[in-house]
Amino acid sequence: MSENPTPLLRAEGLVKTHYGEGAPAHAVRGVDLSVAHGEFVAVTGPSGAGKSTLLHLLGGLQRPDEGSIRLDGECTDSYSEARWAIERRRRIGIVFQFFNLVSNLSVADNVELPALLAGVPPKRARAERSALLTELGLDGKERSMPGELSGGEQQRVALARALVNHPPLLLADEPAGSLDSRGTREVMRLLSRFHARGQTILLVTHDARLASAADRVISFFDGRIADDAELTGTPSRRAGTSGVLELRD
Numbered sequence: 465m466s467e468n469p470t471p472l473l474r475a476e477g478l479v480k481t482h483y484g485e486g487a488p489a490h491a492v493r494g495v496d497l498s499v500a501h502g503e504f505v506a507v508t509g510p511s512g513a514g515k516s517t518l519l520h521l522l523g524g525l526q527r528p529d530e531g532s533i534r535l536d537g538e539c540t541d542s543y544s545e546a547r548w549a550i551e552r553r554r555r556i557g558i559v560f561q562f563f564n565l566v567s568n569l570s571v572a573d574n575v576e577l578p579a580l581l582a583g584v585p586p587k588r589a590r591a592e593r594s595a596l597l598t599e600l601g602l603d604g605k606e607r608s609m610p611g612e613l614s615g616g617e618q619q620r621v622a623l624a625r626a627l628v629n630h631p632p633l634l635l636a637d638e639p640a641g642s643l644d645s646r647g648t649r650e651v652m653r654l655l656s657r658f659h660a661r662g663q664t665i666l667l668v669t670h671d672a673r674l675a676s677a678a679d680r681v682i683s684f685f686d687g688r689i690a691d692d693a694e695l696t697g698t699p700s701r702r703a704g705t706s707g708v709l710e711l712r713d
């Protein structure tokens with residue numbers, strides 16, 4: 465873990481209620497949370513607990529009704545939508561359960577897009593894309609369209625896209641939620657590998673076995689943090705001898 469004493473992410477008093485057709489859903493009911501540079505934090509809990517809403521708040525995809533969020537010490541309360549979009553390009557990579565790739569862009573273009581939007585010169589964007597796709601085992605897929613890839617491959621493209629600008633923070637919302645066990649193992653192994661190199665990760669998952677890849681697990685229940693525990697031992701030991709095994713390389 466980094467020695468930088470300022471948390472990379474600090475949320476205080478977050479509250480979010482969704483107003484839909486039926487009764488209001490009190491998704492996040494008062495959350496205080498700090499994530500240090502270099503931490504791998506899993507937020508786990510049952511369906512409907514409010515995990516995705518929390519992740520959306522932390523990434524500026526939704527606005528809290530109450531509370532505030534600091535990114536590396538900087539208060540985001542007055543950020544406009546446009547400013548959040550810029551910050552997400554530079555400082556927060558996000559991967560989702562259903563990849564959210566641009567279906568009519570090639571793999572290469574999907575990965576380069578956030579770099580180009582962030583003003584990275586095309587030559588450097590190409591080099592970053594190429595290095596990441598190699599790292600993620602996707603050499604030879606540059607010209608493929610997302611629909612031509614397996615779910616696991618699409619999620620690796622989404623991971624490359626999320627990391628192309630070297631954001632300090634990676635948010636992952638059920639990144640293995642639509643993958644088979646092989647794809648799940650791949651994605652979790654990659655998250656662990658990037659974390660080992662210093663990537664700060666906040667992973668939302670309902671799967672306690674996947675959460676065991678993290679070094680800290682927050683149990684979320686009914687919009688609140690019910691437990692917040694540092695894990696000890698190696699992730700593969702914690703995962704036991706069945707299920708998602710040997711998450712680390």
Ligand SMILES: Nc1ncnc2c1ncn2[C@@H]1O[C@H](COP(=O)(O)OP(=O)(O)OP(=O)(O)O)[C@@H](O)[C@H]1O
Pocket residue numbers: 482483484489490491509510511512513514515516517518670
């Ligand atoms: N856009 C929305 N409009 C209305 N209600 C919503 C909206 N998004 C979430 N909710 C409700 O807020 C609550 C928390 O949902 P959320 O998706 O954050 O939980 P979750 O823990 O991520 O669940 P899951 O594991 O099933 O994805 C649920 O009751 C959900 O139905």
